[in-house]
Amino acid sequence: xSENKKSTDTEDTEKDKLWGGRFTESTDAFVExxxxxxxxxxxxxxxxxxxxxxxxQMLHKVGILAKDEMQDILSxxxxxxxxxxxxxxxxxVQLEDIHMNIEARLTDKIGIAGKKLHTGRSRNDQVATDIxxxxxxxxxxxxxxxxxxxxxxxxxxxxxxxxxxxxxxxxQVAQPISFGHHMMAWYExxxxxxxxxxxxxxxxxxxPLGAAALAGTSYPIxxxxxxxxxxxxxxxxxxxxxxxxxxxxIEFVSAASLLMMHLSRFSEELVLWTSAQFNFIxxxxxxxxxxxxxxxxxxxxxxxxxxxxxxxxxxxxMSLLTLMKSQPLAYxxxxxxxxxxxxxxxxxxxxxxRAFADMIPHIETRKDSMRTAAMQGFSTATDLADYLVRKGMxxxxxxxxxxxxxxxxxxxxxDLSEMSLQELQAFSKMIGQDVFEVLTLxxxxxxxxxxxxxxxxxxxxxxxxxYINLQNIQANDTL
Ligand code: ARG
Numbered sequence: 001x002s003e004n005k006k007s008t009d010t011e012d013t014e015k016d017k018l019w020g021g022r023f024t025e026s027t028d029a030f031v032e033x034x035x036x037x038x039x040x041x042x043x044x045x046x047x048x049x050x051x052x053x054x055x056x057q058m059l060h061k062v063g064i065l066a067k068d069e070m071q072d073i074l075s076x077x078x079x080x081x082x083x084x085x086x087x088x089x090x091x092x093v094q095l096e097d098i099h100m101n102i103e104a105r106l107t108d109k110i111g112i113a114g115k116k117l118h119t120g121r122s123r124n125d126q127v128a129t130d131i132x133x134x135x136x137x138x139x140x141x142x143x144x145x146x147x148x149x150x151x152x153x154x155x156x157x158x159x160x161x162x163x164x165x166x167x168x169x170x171x172q173v174a175q176p177i178s179f180g181h182h183m184m185a186w187y188e189x190x191x192x193x194x195x196x197x198x199x200x201x202x203x204x205x206x207x208p209l210g211a212a213a214l215a216g217t218s219y220p221i222x223x224x225x226x227x228x229x230x231x232x233x234x235x236x237x238x239x240x241x242x243x244x245x246x247x248x249x250i251e252f253v254s255a256a257s258l259l260m261m262h263l264s265r266f267s268e269e270l271v272l273w274t275s276a277q278f279n280f281i282x283x284x285x286x287x288x289x290x291x292x293x294x295x296x297x298x299x300x301x302x303x304x305x306x307x308x309x310x311x312x313x314x315x316x317x318m319s320l321l322t323l324m325k326s327q328p329l330a331y332x333x334x335x336x337x338x339x340x341x342x343x344x345x346x347x348x349x350x351x352x353x354r355a356f357a358d359m360i361p362h363i364e365t366r367k368d369s370m371r372t373a374a375m376q377g378f379s380t381a382t383d384l385a386d387y388l389v390r391k392g393m394x395x396x397x398x399x400x401x402x403x404x405x406x407x408x409x410x411x412x413x414x415d416l417s418e419m420s421l422q423e424l425q426a427f428s429k430m431i432g433q434d435v436f437e438v439l440t441l442x443x444x445x446x447x448x449x450x451x452x453x454x455x456x457x458x459x460x461x462x463x464x465x466x467y468i469n470l471q472n473i474q475a476n477d478t479l
Contacts, residue, residue: 017094017095017096018095018100018103018104032093032094032096033093035096035333036093036096036097037096037097037098037336037339038091038092038093038095038096038097038098038101039091039093040339040340040343041097041098041127041336041339042084042091042098042101043098043134043339043343044098044127044130044131044134044339045081045084045098045102046081046134047129047130047133047134047137048098048099048102048126048130049077049078049080049081049102050133050230051126051129051130051133051209051230052073052077052102052103052117052126053073053074053077054209054226054229054230055117055120055121055209055226056070056073056074056077056117057070057074057225057226057229058221058222058223058225058226058229059116059117059119059120059219059221061222061225062219062220062221062222063220064116064119064120064219065113065116065119068113069112069113069116072110072113072114073106073110073113073114073116073117076106076109076110076113076114077102077106079109080102080105080106080109083105089101089105092104097123097127097336098130099123099126099127099130100123103117103118119219120210120212120217120219120221121209121210121212121217122211122212122213122214122243124211124212124213124214124243124330124331125208125209125210125211125212125213125239125242125243126209127335127336128208128209128211128242128243129207129208129209129230131246131249131338131339131342132204132205132206132207132208132232132248133230135204135248135249135252135342135346136201136204136205138346138350139197139198139200139201139204139252140201141350142197142256142346142349142350142353143194143197143198145350145353145354145357146190146193146194146197146259146353147194147470147473147474148353148357149190149353149356149357149360150187150190150191150194150466150470151470152356152357152360152361153183153184153186153187153190153360154183154187154463154466154467154470155361156179156180156183156360156361156363157179157180157181157183157184157187157459157463158180158460158463159180160178160179160180160183160365161178161179161180161181161456161459161460161463162178162180162456163178163179163180163365163367163370164176164177164178164179164367164370164371164374164441164442164445165177165179165182165280165365165370165373165374166370166373166374166376166377166379167182167379167454172377173373173374173376173377173378173379174377174379175379175380175382175444176374176379176380176441176444176445177445177454178445178454178455178456178459179365179370180456180459180460180463181454181458181459184459184462184463184466186262186266187466189262190259190262191466191469193255193258193259193262194473196255196258196259197252197255197259200248200251200252200255202233203247203248203251204248204252205231205232205233206232206233206234206235206236206248207223207226207227207230207232207234207235207236208236208242208243209223209226209227209230209235210223210226210235210239211236211239211240211242211243212239212243213243213330213331214239214240214243214244214329214330214331215239215240216239223235239330240329240330241329243330243331244327244329244330244331244332244335245324246320246323246324246335246338247324249320249338249342250317250320250321250324252342252345253313253316253317253320253341253342253345254317256313256316256317256345256346256349257310257313257314257317259349260306260309260310260313260314260348260349260352261310263306263307263310263352263353263356264306264307264310266303266356267303267304267306267307268303268307270283270300270303271300271303271304271307274300278369278373279366279369280365280366280369280370280373281363281364281365281366282363282364282366283300283302283359283362283363283364284359284362284364285298287300287302287355287358287359287362288300288301288302289301302355302359306352306355306356309348309351309352312344312345312348313344313345313348313349315341316341316342316344316345317341317345319337319341320338320341320342323335323337323338323341371441374441375415375417375441376415378406378409378415378416379441379444380415380416380417380438380439380440380441380443380444381402381405381406381416382402383438383439383443383444383447384398384402384405384416384435384438384439385398385399385401385402386398386438386447387431387435387438388401388402388428388430388431391430392430393428393430401427401428402416402427404427405419405424405427408423408427416439417436417439417440421433421435
């Protein structure tokens with residue numbers, strides 16, 4: 001409470017505000033609620049406290065705070081953290097946001113020293129610092145969930161390296177592939193997603209604190225020291241840039257959008273594969289839900305929902321890009337709107353990754369259905385063409401010959417491997433008894449035995465490399 005003489009209630013109210021000094025009437029109640037962010041930015045409390053502690057230590061180091069003042073601040077902030085975690089601290093909309101709620105509580109507790117904490121900083125650099133600290137931690141959580149999902153994929157890929165399913169192009173049966181190879185395609189996509197996040201983390205991990213409102217501060221602050229205390233790679237180089245840009249958040253949500261796009265595509269496959277029409281896999285009951293009207297239903301709700309949630313994250317990306325696009329330097333209140341889309345993206349991503357990481361190792365393959373499907377679409381037609389090329393026929397001619405054989409198969413309802421040698425020879429005399437080796441699903445898959453190919457041997461090799469990659473990530477403590 002201000003020590004100024006109070007004449008009216010209005011003045012009382014405004015003097016309660018940490019910025020109330022120049023105001024002569026109280027904020028409109030609706031405006032107060034409309035401009036407050038405490039309902040959502042309270043989520044940053046831990047990082048706000050950590051950053052304030054580092055700031056106080058730095059202020060002491062440069063001689064601005066006495067040792068006992070710093071100590072009072074540190075222990076006061078610790079107590080506030082406990083109060084928040086115990087749910088006993090009452091948030092105040094009048095105090096607008098997390099920064100002023102914590103600062104006011106500190107002053108309540110420790111008096112004058114609490115009022116000194118804001119020396120040499122502003123909420124503008126404070127909030128930018130809090131979000132960066134928070135996002136850095138979330139990137140680490142997300143990264144370890146990606147690794148957990150990748151480990152699940154490797155487990156399935158190893159187990160199912162010899163399982164054959166049809167590979168598709170245009171959702172038409174194309175060529176037989178290994179189920180393990182298919183799982184490893186998702187592993188590779190997630191590997192790039194992981195790398196993108198690690199790269200983004202470098203630009204998140206830069207400290208804005210010390211930029212103050214926009215121009216820096218006239219106190220002899222030691223930003224390198226604060227950055228070191230907070231584990232930042234370095235302090236930012238330009239005060240205007242530091243308080244105003246949210247490109248690091250946009251970059252994160254872009255990487256998150258790509259990751260969700262991958263999960264959405266993967267979800268779509270799971271939805272298709274669990275349908276009666278494909279019947280390629282079974283998801284355990286605990287990952288599915290039923291219908292309130294149709295007793296027979298078992299629905300793949302988890303992948304469907306993740307496919308749907310992808311839209312939210314794309315929406316968050318649009319929100320942030322649009323939020324930023326017309327802002328003049330430096331800080332503008334618009335930036336308060338950065339938090340909800342960012343929080344939403346992190347929550348959606350963590351939930352989706354968790355669901356996938358829990359579910360994937362428990363996929364059960366239905367090998368017979370996959371084989372039957374692979375047999376139905378003339379999936380070894382390319383193998384027959386390649387066989388003829390090896391016998392000396394130009395590829396284009398071979399393509400034509402096999403096309404004729406397929407037309408015959410469509411008419412008679414026979415797969416290429418089900419035709420007799422005589423029937424096949426009607427299309428080319430070059431075809432011999434040895435053709436049947438290449439017309440089997442196993443032969444076709446095993447033949448693609450080169451870097452990146454679908455043979456079981458290549459799949460196993462890549463799985464081993466991938467395990468080493470994940471071990472290195474964990475050993476380097478990248479997470
Ligand atoms: N709640 C604000 C935000 O999220 C904190 C910074 C406010 N700064 C200001 N000058 N009003 O951006």
